Amino acid sequence: MTQAQSTAAAPLMPEQTVWSEHVSWIDRVPRWVSMVALMVGFLAVWQLVYLIELVSPIILPSPLETIEDLFVVGRNLLTGDYMLKALWVTTQEVLLGFIIAVVFGFALGVLVGETSFGERAVMPYLVAINTMPKVAFAPLFVSWLGFGIASKVALAAFIAFFPVIVGTAAGLHAADQNARMLFKTMGASRWQTLVQLKLPIGMPHFFAGLKNAAVLTVVGAVVGEFLGGGKGFGELIRVAAAQLDTPRVFSLIIYLSLLGLATFWVVAWAQRRFVFWHKETVTEETLGQ
Amino acid sequence: MAVLSMSGQPVAPVGLMGRPVYELRGVSKTFAKRNVQALDKVDLTLREGTFSAIIGPSGCGKSTLLKIMAGLQPPSSGSVILEGKPVMGPRRDIGMMFQQATLFPWRTTLENIVLPIEIRDGKAAARAKYDQARQLLDLVGLNGFESVYPSELSGGMAQRAAICRMLITEPAVLLLDEPFSALDELSRDFMNMELQRICLERNATTFLVTHSIPEAVILSDVVYVMSPRPGRFVEAITVDLPRPRTLDMMTDPRFGALVHRIRSHLDKGAFQ
Numbered sequence: 384m385t386q387a388q389s390t391a392a393a394p395l396m397p398e399q400t401v402w403s404e405h406v407s408w409i410d411r412v413p414r415w416v417s418m419v420a421l422m423v424g425f426l427a428v429w430q431l432v433y434l435i436e437l438v439s440p441i442i443l444p445s446p447l448e449t450i451e452d453l454f455v456v457g458r459n460l461l462t463g464d465y466m467l468k469a470l471w472v473t474t475q476e477v478l479l480g481f482i483i484a485v486v487f488g489f490a491l492g493v494l495v496g497e498t499s500f501g502e503r504a505v506m507p508y509l510v511a512i513n514t515m516p517k518v519a520f521a522p523l524f525v526s527w528l529g530f531g532i533a534s535k536v537a538l539a540a541f542i543a544f545f546p547v548i549v550g551t552a553a554g555l556h557a558a559d560q561n562a563r564m565l566f567k568t569m570g571a572s573r574w575q576t577l578v579q580l581k582l583p584i585g586m587p588h589f590f591a592g593l594k595n596a597a598v599l600t601v602v603g604a605v606v607g608e609f610l611g612g613g614k615g616f617g618e619l620i621r622v623a624a625a626q627l628d629t630p631r632v633f634s635l636i637i638y639l640s641l642l643g644l645a646t647f648w649v650v651a652w653a654q655r656r657f658v659f660w661h662k663e664t665v666t667e668e669t670l671g672q
Numbered sequence: 673m674a675v676l677s678m679s680g681q682p683v684a685p686v687g688l689m690g691r692p693v694y695e696l697r698g699v700s701k702t703f704a705k706r707n708v709q710a711l712d713k714v715d716l717t718l719r720e721g722t723f724s725a726i727i728g729p730s731g732c733g734k735s736t737l738l739k740i741m742a743g744l745q746p747p748s749s750g751s752v753i754l755e756g757k758p759v760m761g762p763r764r765d766i767g768m769m770f771q772q773a774t775l776f777p778w779r780t781t782l783e784n785i786v787l788p789i790e791i792r793d794g795k796a797a798a799r800a801k802y803d804q805a806r807q808l809l810d811l812v813g814l815n816g817f818e819s820v821y822p823s824e825l826s827g828g829m830a831q832r833a834a835i836c837r838m839l840i841t842e843p844a845v846l847l848l849d850e851p852f853s854a855l856d857e858l859s860r861d862f863m864n865m866e867l868q869r870i871c872l873e874r875n876a877t878t879f880l881v882t883h884s885i886p887e888a889v890i891l892s893d894v895v896y897v898m899s900p901r902p903g904r905f906v907e908a909i910t911v912d913l914p915r916p917r918t919l920d921m922m923t924d925p926r927f928g929a930l931v932h933r934i935r936s937h938l939d940k941g942a943f944q
Contacts, residue, residue, distance in 0.1 A: 580776075
């Protein structure tokens with residue numbers, strides 16, 4: 384009898400944990416560790432592909448060569464040599480293109496989002512133009528505006544201003560029925576409703592459009608340089624690729640992406656500053672959708 | 673349409689003898705597009721300092737009536753007179769409140785409250801009302817929250833701020849469209865008692881749209897029961913419970929009898 388009792392399952396102590404939340408290992412390591420680990424893994428695979436000569440070294444440089452060249456280009460940029468001048472040209476194109484895209488995109492967005500004329504008559508044309516492959520206009524801009532900076536600015540602005548229109552117009556429709564009715568009861572004019580209600584409520588949409596535009600202006604400027612020459616960073620990439628200097632192409636692209644990141648961050652900073660009340664979701668924050 | 677008490681005797685609480693503030697005569701509304709008659713010859717008189725509620729099933733035209741009274745929609749026929757002048761659009765002597773507080777997240781509580789002034793009279797006039805807005809925050813028990821953004825307010829607190837925003841223009845009448853129906857039951861009872869206190873303190877003329885029979889009875893001097901398609905008043909029931917009302921009165925047999933009477937009207941209407 385006593386033996387039977389002792390062989391029975393040991394009585395559970397209340398302080399014993401029998402069931403607890405399982406935390407996956409990926410959630411236990413800090414985020415930067417997983418990011419670095421992924422990068423190291425990627426470089427290792429790349430190096431392996433290079434070592435077993437899966438593809439010709441002329442087409443794909445080794446990671447080490449690329450990193451080496453990153454330092455060469457970095458030194459050139461820091462000493463203010465020709466690459467810095469090229470980067471400055473492209474930066475100007477991006478900034479001007481972005482400003483033009485924002486001004487025109489906002490104006491057209493308000494026209495489309497606020498007036499029935501805009502919604503009925505202008506919107507269908509905008510949709511039609513937006514479906515066109517916009518880079519195909521590059522040769523046209525070059526023949527209109529020449530090989531200088533103007534044709535690149537035009538292409539960058541042309542590609543980038545559609546998301547600004549969409550963001551602005553969507554934002555103007557974001558105010559719900561309650562808010563509109565409240566403004567009506569206060570006897571607000573159309574202008575007051577626009578400025579005090581619709582524009583502030585639409586700010587998150589507007590900034591989502593700006594983030595897309597920030598990335599697209601870089602695309603527009605570089606494509607413009609590929610097709611229209613000039614003295615920018617895109618031209619350096621084109622020349623390096625023509626010389627089969629692939630490590631150079633890679634490192635130039637990496638520096639160029641920093642330019643895109645910088646414009647994106649400026650917009651994200653402005654959004655946090657001006658739309659302080661809006662909590663963004665992770666996808667919006669990281670993808671700029 | 674007789675105003676009768678439960679005992680069948682005509683009852684005239686002090687308020688019901690007051691000066692008429694709102695007068696609706698033969699207000700009808702037909703939505704031509706859908707060919708629906710929402711309101712059919714509604715007559716209504718709201719006297720100074722009284723609290724009236726309108727109750728009826730969904731889609732009976734309550735909200736349409738409220739919008740017409742507020743000047744947000746014109747009636748198809750009939751007249752709406754407020755303080756001797758016909759209502760021909762939104763007016764500053766009408767205060768409105770909705771189910772949602774609709775505070776704007778980029779404005780502090782204080783800035784939200786003076787928004788109606790800012791819209792009508794500009795920024796300077798709105799700033800001049802800050803002291804009055806602070807007094808209103810005191811009135812609703814929100815002192816200390818003036819520079820807080822709405823994201824930090826609970827649902828009940830947001831509705832109190834909305835009450836302040838409604839009162840800042842010193843309206844002659846308050847039109848309330850289910851103001852606390854998005855709150856939980858405990859907050860709702862509490863807010864209803866707060867509402868009564870504010871209305872008594874200011875001698876406000878108030879008109880409430882609600883779906884809750886107990887809420888209508890505990891707050892009102894007169895409850896109008898409305899039937900749908902076309903919307904019209906079936907009965908106006910005078911509530912002769914003494915003021916100020918307390919939540920304890922909900923256990924009073926007179927309260928139960930009034931609730932029962934209203935419910936029997938609504939049950940008849942719902943299964944037509």
